[in-house]
Amino acid sequence: MIKKYLLAPGPTMVPEEVLLEMAKPIIHHRTSEFSNIFANVREKLKPVFGTKNDCLLLSGSGTAAMEAAVVNCFSSGDKVIVVNAGKFGKRWVEICKSYGLEVVSIDLEWGRSVKPEQVEAALIANPDAKGVFIQASETSTTAYHPIKEIGNLIKLFDSKLFIVDGITSVGVVETKMDEWGIDILVTGSQKAFMLPPGLSIIALSDKAWSFVEKSNLPKYYLSLKKERKSQSDNTTAYTPAVSLIIGLNKVLDTMMNEGLENVYGRHELCALATREAVKALGFELLAKDIPSNAATGFYLPENIDGGKFVKFLREKMGVTFAGGQDHLKGKIVRISHLGYHDIFDTLTAISALELGLKYFGYNFEVGVGVKAAEEVIFKYKVSKL
């Protein structure tokens, strides 16, 4: 018997009560019953996005919403700046290039967070750039970029949009779209929203909507103008992912019930405990500047093959971590703190990590990781109960 622990940065575990909600008989989407749920979801998303504007739901994973951001707000030949600090930064580059945009890429070593000054320099060097694309949390490197500070910079330019991939940050850390000057914010269902994949959410500022009017890129399924019209009437342009939206309604209730501050605090605590455990075990964090609270990546010793390590834990011990992507493949491990994840998931992650390390011959004192994690958890949570 192997119990399964899904501790990779998405898809994440789904709460039992949400699974049960989604397992109820399917309802039709062109009904007042669905429209009521849909209206509720749209309202409840706003505080999580930190916006007064519409949060539009798309049936598609996070990449669909990223593409929607590009094709709805830009035109062929537009110059844009992309912070490229990992696999998902690279995805912004690829999407933009696919549609004929001219990309000025701020290339960073994987694991680094961009400095606001670097963005400022790019803006100064490229006065004709129409927007800045970034990840809030770059899932491939588990680094966080200083979104608030960069947003405050870009706010000063009427002619530029600030487009943020919040796929592993919305619902993980406080995100104040309106206040921070984020013009487009996208996220997906399978991360902090603890749902199965298949649903993404996108919100646009008034400035971004003004760009929509000028965009000449081809689009049909991802047309946000059409979605905004339909969704304002609490329906969707095309068939929506009904059960995921019903699940999201339940998830948002549980998040509101827990309190957004507590949701963010829980992610922060599990992330901090994991970072301290990983350091106590003698490893170097992948995120050099600002580690993300969505997941923690670290380098394995050179004599351990990360691919084999992750496979062993998944297949033999039931614990799914993520390995590295692209040039980090086989070199790192990433442990998620996302969504339906509590302190005992973190402690399970660290115990599993220790057992795996011992199996792979790493020389360390068994228990030091868990001890470090328990001390963080005691200090910031249990002692305050």
Added chain:
Amino acid sequence: MIKKYLLAPGPTMVPEEVLLEMAKPIIHHRTSEFSNIFANVREKLKPVFGTKNDCLLLSGSGTAAMEAAVVNCFSSGDKVIVVNAGKFGKRWVEICKSYGLEVVSIDLEWGRSVKPEQVEAALIANPDAKGVFIQASETSTTAYHPIKEIGNLIKLFDSKLFIVDGITSVGVVETKMDEWGIDILVTGSQKAFMLPPGLSIIALSDKAWSFVEKSNLPKYYLSLKKERKSQSDNTTAYTPAVSLIIGLNKVLDTMMNEGLENVYGRHELCALATREAVKALGFELLAKDIPSNAATGFYLPENIDGGKFVKFLREKMGVTFAGGQDHLKGKIVRISHLGYHDIFDTLTAISALELGLKYFGYNFEVGVGVKAAEEVIFKYKVSKL
């Protein structure tokens, strides 16, 4: 958000796939569809009981099956020997006395396992005794009694039955009913069979069935003769707990799939890891002679109120342990290893125990319990993967 971890010795956690099986639309019990499932369950139970005889299913919890053992095989005024070493030994005494049996009680300090010589002495002192009642695993003290050895003793007496409460031993440790001379073996659904409570199972040897013919105690719902007749035809005398039986069918498949040896080994491993952790934390095990692999009980320091401790872990941290019963109330904690429980449940249990101990001011080095548990788990499991 508080995730729930049910780590008390029953009810135990139910596997998701079993919950889903039981959530399917209910079927009628007087159908060939149900009879087929019922026939399968009856066959699959036999290796777990270690018997070639019928395993009868009763809709009622374990105590119902205990009562069935008494009322079907004995008569008013019969003398019986009861090994009374905890709350459930006391239950045998109470049931027997309720029906006018004369009880010779072998009273033991809670936490002790009976010695075969003590049973032998009682048999010699009471040649007219008709049976010996015992728990295999006394859940209230987490002690195991040497069933095999006692069975071999009683085998020598044609005129006596050996009645074993296997509620927290069947499915936990190897139990060879026929080979060990057990005449009546009972168990419940909510322990090693990882189901919700409400179903119990009882098997009788040929010798026990011959006692049934002579019993004069009143019975109706618990009449085993009537049940045997119905269940031989793959139906039940009264309405059965349909969904629990369907769940049991699924559970038995998963147990066979895992392999009974592996099921027993898993319980043994989690129990051993917990015992080592508890000892490393400086505590004394409640079970003095033979600790049960179903659960581990230990004494808390005198200045920690066990009731408050268990309540804190359950309500504030989501982790349900059991406290003590009767005179041990407030003094001990019992951690289960039963059923749908794996190494990470054990490690969660130990982490939660450590965090709780620190909260309650116990002076120890955080992490020593988990370290001890991890070392056991590595030695006996992970290193062999």
